[in-house]
Amino acid sequence: MEKLPETQRESIKNMSDDRLRENLRKAGVPDVATANLDRTALQAAWAELVATGRDKPVGATVYRP
Numbered sequence: 001m002e003k004l005p006e007t008q009r010e011s012i013k014n015m016s017d018d019r020l021r022e023n024l025r026k027a028g029v030p031d032v033a034t035a036n037l038d039r040t041a042l043q044a045a046w047a048e049l050v051a052t053g054r055d056k057p058v059g060a061t062v063y064r065p
Contacts, residue, residue: 001047008050012043020046026057 001009015023020042021034027049034042049055 001044001051003051004047009047012047012050015043015046017042023055024049027055028057 001012004012012020017039020039021031023046024034024042025031029045029049034045037045046055
């Protein structure tokens, strides 16, 4: 989480466990991979995806006019 700006770190810290799992699922992480993770591990996993730009839903396209 140290790689992220303070605002993003705070946002991740304030997310519920369910929201973290949902975000990870949308980013393509299988449910079985997150089922037994504790809060700290969920936050670290999501922070890593955000920091590396892999936090977008799988198959999402970006519209650029």
